[in-house]
Amino acid sequence: xxxxxxxxxxxxxxxxxxxxxxxxxxxxxxETGSAAVLLAAVVAALVWANIDLHAYEMVWATDLSVRIGxxxxxxxxxxxxxxxxxxxxxxxxxxEARREFDVGxxxxxxxxxxxxLAGVSGMIVPVxxxxxxxxxxxxVHGWGAAMSTDTxxxxxxxxxxxxxxxxxxxxFILSVAVVDDLIALxxxxxxxxxxxxxxxxxxxxxxxALILVVRFAGVRRGPPYAVLAVVVWVALQKAGxxxxxxxxxxxxxAVAYPAxxxxxxxxxxxxxxxxxxxxxxxxxxxRRGLASAVSANERLVQMYHPWTSYVIVPLxxxxxxxxxxxxxxxxxxxxxxxxxxxxAAYVVGKLVGVLGSTALVTRLTRRRLRPxxxxxxxxxxxxxxxxxxxVSLLIxxxxxxGEELDxxxxxxxxxLIGAFVVSWSxxxxxxxLPARRRARALLGTTxxxxxxxxxxxxxxxxMRGPRDAPVTVVEYGDFECPYCGQAEPVVREMLADxxxxxxxxxxxxxxxxxxxAQLAAEAAEAAGEQGxxxxxxxxxxxxxxxxxxxxxxxxxxELGLDVDAFRHHIKRRRGAGRIADDVESADLSGxxxxxxxxxxxxxxQGAYDITGLTEAVELARQRSLxxxxx
Numbered sequence: 001x002x003x004x005x006x007x008x009x010x011x012x013x014x015x016x017x018x019x020x021x022x023x024x025x026x027x028x029x030x031e032t033g034s035a036a037v038l039l040a041a042v043v044a045a046l047v048w049a050n051i052d053l054h055a056y057e058m059v060w061a062t063d064l065s066v067r068i069g070x071x072x073x074x075x076x077x078x079x080x081x082x083x084x085x086x087x088x089x090x091x092x093x094x095x096e097a098r099r100e101f102d103v104g105x106x107x108x109x110x111x112x113x114x115x116x117l118a119g120v121s122g123m124i125v126p127v128x129x130x131x132x133x134x135x136x137x138x139x140v141h142g143w144g145a146a147m148s149t150d151t152x153x154x155x156x157x158x159x160x161x162x163x164x165x166x167x168x169x170x171x172f173i174l175s176v177a178v179v180d181d182l183i184a185l186x187x188x189x190x191x192x193x194x195x196x197x198x199x200x201x202x203x204x205x206x207x208x209a210l211i212l213v214v215r216f217a218g219v220r221r222g223p224p225y226a227v228l229a230v231v232v233w234v235a236l237q238k239a240g241x242x243x244x245x246x247x248x249x250x251x252x253x254a255v256a257y258p259a260x261x262x263x264x265x266x267x268x269x270x271x272x273x274x275x276x277x278x279x280x281x282x283x284x285x286x287r288r289g290l291a292s293a294v295s296a297n298e299r300l301v302q303m304y305h306p307w308t309s310y311v312i313v314p315l316x317x318x319x320x321x322x323x324x325x326x327x328x329x330x331x332x333x334x335x336x337x338x339x340x341x342x343x344a345a346y347v348v349g350k351l352v353g354v355l356g357s358t359a360l361v362t363r364l365t366r367r368r369l370r371p372x373x374x375x376x377x378x379x380x381x382x383x384x385x386x387x388x389x390x391v392s393l394l395i396x397x398x399x400x401x402g403e404e405l406d407x408x409x410x411x412x413x414x415x416l417i418g419a420f421v422v423s424w425s426x427x428x429x430x431x432x433l434p435a436r437r438r439a440r441a442l443l444g445t446t447x448x449x450x451x452x453x454x455x456x457x458x459x460x461x462x463m464r465g466p467r468d469a470p471v472t473v474v475e476y477g478d479f480e481c482p483y484c485g486q487a488e489p490v491v492r493e494m495l496a497d498x499x500x501x502x503x504x505x506x507x508x509x510x511x512x513x514x515x516x517a518q519l520a521a522e523a524a525e526a527a528g529e530q531g532x533x534x535x536x537x538x539x540x541x542x543x544x545x546x547x548x549x550x551x552x553x554x555x556x557x558e559l560g561l562d563v564d565a566f567r568h569h570i571k572r573r574r575g576a577g578r579i580a581d582d583v584e585s586a587d588l589s590g591x592x593x594x595x596x597x598x599x600x601x602x603x604x605q606g607a608y609d610i611t612g613l614t615e616a617v618e619l620a621r622q623r624s625l626x627x628x629x630x
Contacts, residue, residue: 017622035156038389042321042413056322063376071239081319082394084394087233087247088391089308089316093151095253095301097178102170102256102297103590110369114361115172118420119179121357122385123147126349133341142338142399144192145408148184148344150389152313157384157420164427166442166619169377176385177352184391185245192398193241202233208249215253220292225250236444242398256297258590267293269512276374313390320393321413323406333410338400342411347418354382360412376430376441383426386419387410439622450601456504460578462533465495465502468559471620473613474504474598476586479521480514480547482595488541494613501617505537506582508594516547518579523552525575526566527559535559 049056060078067073075083100106106115130146154173158165211228219225229250236243270289273282323329333339357380364368371378389412396408430441456463456472475491477484495503507524509517520540527536539555540547549570556566569575589598597604597613600620604613 002042018056027428031392035152035159036150037310037314038317041317045318045321045491046323046325048318050324053322053324060319063444073234078319078397081316082397083237083243084233085312086316086390086394087229087244088304090185090244090247091251092247092301092305093178093181094248095252095254095256095297095304096174097182098252098254099256099297099301100171100175100178102433103258106171106175109173111175111372114358114369114371115175116179117361118354119176120183122149122176122350122382123180125184125353125356126345129349130341130345133344134337137337139338139341139404142396142404142408144184144187145392145396145399145412146342146349146388147187148180148388148391149177149350149385150175150387151181152309153387153389153416154384154419157387157423160420161380161423165377166373168443169373172371172373172377173381173384177203180385181391182248184395185242185248188242188395188398189245192395196241197239200235200239201241204232204239204241207231211250211253215255215473220296222296224318229630231514241446242394244394251300254297254300254562255295257295258592265598298601316390318391320397320490323409325410329406330410332403333407336404336407336411338404338407339411339414342388342392342408343414343418346388346415347383347422350419351379351382351422354385355379371444374439374441374444376426376438377444380423380426380430383422384419386422387414426564444624451589451603452598452601454585455601460505461504462528463502463504464534465501467502469500469502471498471501471617472504472600473501473617474506476506476508476582476589476591476594476596478507478509478514478517478594479537480517480523480544481510482544484595485541485544487595488538490613494617499619500579500621505571506585507579508583508586508591508596509579510594519549519552519570520547521579522573522575523555523566525578526569527556527561529569529574530561530565532559532561568628 007008045056060076060081062077063074064077064080065072065074080201106112115277115329126146127143130143131140133142134142151174155170158170158173172412187324207228211225211232214224214228226294229246233243233246236246262403267289270282270285273285327492338348355375355378359375373381376410391439392412392415396405396412400408430438452474456474458467473491473494475487477487491503507521509521511518524533524540527533536555536559539559543551543555553567556563586596589603597616599613602616602620604616
């Protein structure tokens with residue numbers, strides 16, 4: 001069974017069973033791709049409102065009611081979107097925050113603390129700027145609209161800037177944005193909610209506690225969680241607290257973890273049974289087995305993230321961004337303290353808050369706690385964080401009315417332009433620096449997390465390329481894996497083009513899906529005993545459909561090996577121990593499928609075409625300018 005591939009066929013991966021965890025790149029691709037849809041929704045809202053403002057407002061004021069017997073809930077369409085559908089958006093935010101904490105960059109708990117401090121400071125400074133500009137005015141109560149970064153637009157700006165900034169900056173921005181969202185929701189609950197109804201609040205807290213109980217009881221089925229989440233949402237609504245906080249709380253409770261080899265092998269067994277006897281009962285067993293191999297966090301993100309990115313958040317924009325933007329309205333807005341306060345808070349305050357707090361913490365801890373990227377990247381992260389939209393509009397709708405609300409919306413929309421211009425300017429300045437200083441400004445000097453559990457051993461590992469190369473690419477492969485066969489020409493091209501790269505091949509035969517993989521690996525080791533490992537490796541990759549014992553002996557003869565010694569080596573299984581060591585190192589590194597690449601100890605996330613691998617190699621080469629390779 002194989003994972004999906006992209007159009008090039010060079011992003012797939014054979015696994016022990018089904019498709020394993022999708023990496024962070026899938027989340028980022030969806031988020032940045034949806035930025036265009038979100039921008040289109042903003043434009044549509046502005047055009048609609050300026051053509052017929054009355055019709056625009058009438059649509060969103062439509063009342064919708066849900067009733068069960070004598071109990072019911074009645075809200076207008078605008079409220080259903082802002083408090084109802086947006087709960088799913090915050091569910092995805094909570095899920096991604098938990099995934100980063102469990103298996104992502106935030107595994108290094110120092111970065112958790114740094115992201116928390118940068119996120120908090122990146123909200124406090126903008127709020128202080130807004131309060132200073134609006135001091136003594138009634139509009140001062142709208143300070144909550146000047147706080148929270150919009151994740152979709154922030155990552156959209158980062159995508160536009162592309163190779164100007166390191167890929168690791170995405171996780172840092174995402175972490176800061178999650179802190180923003182969490183605090184913003186607390187602000188909504190405490191400062192922008194009506195009088196709180198304590199009995200309903202107690203019901204909400206009790207339902208959340210039950211979700212924890214169900215989770216610790218090992219329940220994996222979705223319906224109990226869905227029912228309890230609905231209870232929490234309704235109870236918070238009745239309590240007078242904006243119920244979108246439900247999504248973030250539930251998402252943060254969904255643990256993320258890599259697929260275990262035992263679960264994948266069990267899923268493979270179920271699939272084989274289904275092939276032998278394709279009954280409806282076994283089909284259901286296979287689906288449950290495949291689902292249980294992947295964390296609930298991953299399944300929920302896959303289920304809801306496309307909907308939130310391409311439907312819910314754009315619909316929110318369509319319902320909230322419609323305002324008159326004629327010359328008179330713009331002139332009025334840009335003399336309004338509300339507009340100027342929000343714009344200055346985001347464009348200036350976010351940059352000062354994120355960069356200043358990070359620098360202060362680094363200095364106070366004597367560099368024991370410092371960012372995972374360079375200071376130029378931190379500055380870019382601060383300026384990109386100045387893109388406010390979703391949560392800011394949500395709070396503005398609660399804090400303002402009439403003309404003040406229109407001014408606030410204009411200020412929020414202006415932050416998108418301001419954040420992009422400042423971020424682009426920072427990358428231009430960084431690009432003018434000499435290569436070494438530019439690498440330091442972008443990447444910093446912090447040692448990145450190492451995903452490869454067992455370091456490369458020059459005396460033991462099978463290696464191609466110069467031994468003193470600054471960049472090392474490690475592949476875990478399987479000779480019967482079709483995706484490994486597709487990756488092989490790419491690896492050869494990379495080695496031919498990049499003279500300072502060494503390549504290491506480690507065995508990961510997936511015997512439950514590739515019955516000839518183990519024997520092929522032992523054949524490669526038998527050839528290696530006679531100094532022909534790479535010659536046999538290349539033959540096996542080229543002839544993946546012919547790996548029977550007779551084929552392997554024929555290949556040994558073609559290579560001019562001592563066939564009797566080759567047979568004896570395989571019969572005695574003298575290479576099995578070395579292969580088992582590679583498999584154990586794969587397990588320790590969290591590898592469950594093939595091919596899996598590591599570049600200077602970091603797991604390569606992305607397509608393994610020549611462009612993807614070359615970009616990863618170039619990043620590792622830049623890091624090698626600052627520190628020795630991992």
